[in-house]
Amino acid sequence: MRIGVIGTGSVGATIATQLVAKDHEVRLGSRTADNEKAAAWAAKVGPRASHGTFADAAGFGQLLFNCTLGEISLAALESAGRENLAGKVLVDVANPLDFSTGMTPHLFVANTDSLGERIQREFPEARVVKALNTVAAPIMVNPGKLHGEHLVFVCGNDAGAKADVTRLLQRDFGWKRVLDLGDITASRGTEAYLLLWLRLWGALKTTDFNVALAQ
Amino acid sequence: MRIGVIGTGSVGATIATQLVAKDHEVRLGSRTADNEKAAAWAAKVGPRASHGTFADAAGFGQLLFNCTLGEISLAALESAGRENLAGKVLVDVANPLDFSTGMTPHLFVANTDSLGERIQREFPEARVVKALNTVAAPIMVNPGKLHGEHLVFVCGNDAGAKADVTRLLQRDFGWKRVLDLGDITASRGTEAYLLLWLRLWGALKTTDFNVALAQ
Numbered sequence: 001m002r003i004g005v006i007g008t009g010s011v012g013a014t015i016a017t018q019l020v021a022k023d024h025e026v027r028l029g030s031r032t033a034d035n036e037k038a039a040a041w042a043a044k045v046g047p048r049a050s051h052g053t054f055a056d057a058a059g060f061g062q063l064l065f066n067c068t069l070g071e072i073s074l075a076a077l078e079s080a081g082r083e084n085l086a087g088k089v090l091v092d093v094a095n096p097l098d099f100s101t102g103m104t105p106h107l108f109v110a111n112t113d114s115l116g117e118r119i120q121r122e123f124p125e126a127r128v129v130k131a132l133n134t135v136a137a138p139i140m141v142n143p144g145k146l147h148g149e150h151l152v153f154v155c156g157n158d159a160g161a162k163a164d165v166t167r168l169l170q171r172d173f174g175w176k177r178v179l180d181l182g183d184i185t186a187s188r189g190t191e192a193y194l195l196l197w198l199r200l201w202g203a204l205k206t207t208d209f210n211v212a213l214a215q
Numbered sequence: 216m217r218i219g220v221i222g223t224g225s226v227g228a229t230i231a232t233q234l235v236a237k238d239h240e241v242r243l244g245s246r247t248a249d250n251e252k253a254a255a256w257a258a259k260v261g262p263r264a265s266h267g268t269f270a271d272a273a274g275f276g277q278l279l280f281n282c283t284l285g286e287i288s289l290a291a292l293e294s295a296g297r298e299n300l301a302g303k304v305l306v307d308v309a310n311p312l313d314f315s316t317g318m319t320p321h322l323f324v325a326n327t328d329s330l331g332e333r334i335q336r337e338f339p340e341a342r343v344v345k346a347l348n349t350v351a352a353p354i355m356v357n358p359g360k361l362h363g364e365h366l367v368f369v370c371g372n373d374a375g376a377k378a379d380v381t382r383l384l385q386r387d388f389g390w391k392r393v394l395d396l397g398d399i400t401a402s403r404g405t406e407a408y409l410l411l412w413l414r415l416w417g418a419l420k421t422t423d424f425n426v427a428l429a430q
Contacts, residue, residue: 110326111410150429181414189411195326196404199396204430212427214365215419
């Protein structure tokens with residue numbers, strides 16, 4: 001499948017690399033066409049990897065990942081072009097973190113709204129699925145790095161889009177348990193969990209962790 | 216030990232009953248001295264159980280539990296009498312849930328502040344430990360109801376108070392893993408987790424669940 005990854009940070013590069021390893025054709029999109037990091041990534045990862053602007057990546061992909069920082073996600077997706085998002089599954093991995101208040105960030109949208117909802121409202125023709133924002137990048141594409149059974153969540157308004165993303169998470173990223181939390185408003189839950197995740201990071205002194213469910 | 220439990224809802228009654236079963240003397244406090252539910256509880260549970268006002272329970276206890284609804288916690292603790300809280304460990308189990316917006320509640324304080332912090336600020340001489348607010352009442356006192364290893368969190372500014380609460384959770388409630396998340400500002404994390412907990416409840420159709428950690 002052709003996949004566009006919006007955002008060249010560690011999350012975008014990690015996801016893009018794994019998708020190429022699983023035989024997808026991947027275009028990594030950045031703010032400018034001549035982003036050196038994106039060019040170096042494409043040169044290293046090989047012929048199924050390419051790079052370009054946000055719009056290049058969004059136009060190329062049949063399925064898209066938003067891996068930008070939360071605070072620039074709406075602007076980056078606007079720059080990607082709403083005609084390039086229309087009808088496509090858009091996996092939103094971003095978290096609405098605001099680092100302006102120092103060492104412990106807070107969320108710039110929370111509780112009664114969420115970044116996932118904002119993106120879905122702003123781009124109503126995109127089929128937004130919030131996923132993977134509850135784990136660090138190395139865990140996103142390699143859940144087997146942690147011991148025992150743990151899980152990742154999906155939510156969104158489009159059942160078919162959630163089914164597509166669930167299959168991709170299972171087949172290409174190795175997730176054994178993907179839990180559907182409902183419509184896109186459930187992003188309020190998975191994004192607010194970041195406030196606990198940050199404290200767990202502080203207590204455990206590593207980002208190599210995730211939640212499992214005991215029942 | 217003499218323990219005061221502020222609040223006669225299902226959380227307060229469940230915790231008070233378990234503490235009596237573990238040989239503590241427990242006074243259950245309600246808004247009025249003649250609360251029928253509290254009187255019936257004390258009559259049923261036996262000689263180590265008593266009931267009275269918020270102030271009666273707070274004056275009686277060497278250690279206190281706040282099991283009131285979040286929206287009345289500050290008023291209930293004010294009514295309990297700040298002189299009755301001074302110097303004592305106060306286990307804050309409340310969540311700042313606001314049900315005014317319908318089926319899916321939100322939090323009336325979140326993100327950059329928390330109910331645990333508000334209580335500690337309002338009653339600086341109490342030794343507040345936030346705990347147990349991340350699980351349903353039956354799980355609080357019977358973690359063995361769920362399969363596998365799962366955990367509960369403590370946070371607060373007083374290390375000795377956290378050690379006391381950790382021992383009580385282990386010895387009297389049966390928790391095997393109690394994770395210290397740091398100072399009382401970590402309540403922002405464990406309270407915000409409720410927004411995920413509510414979605415998990417919706418997806419799992421039961422409140423018999425908890426998070427475990429995979430590492």
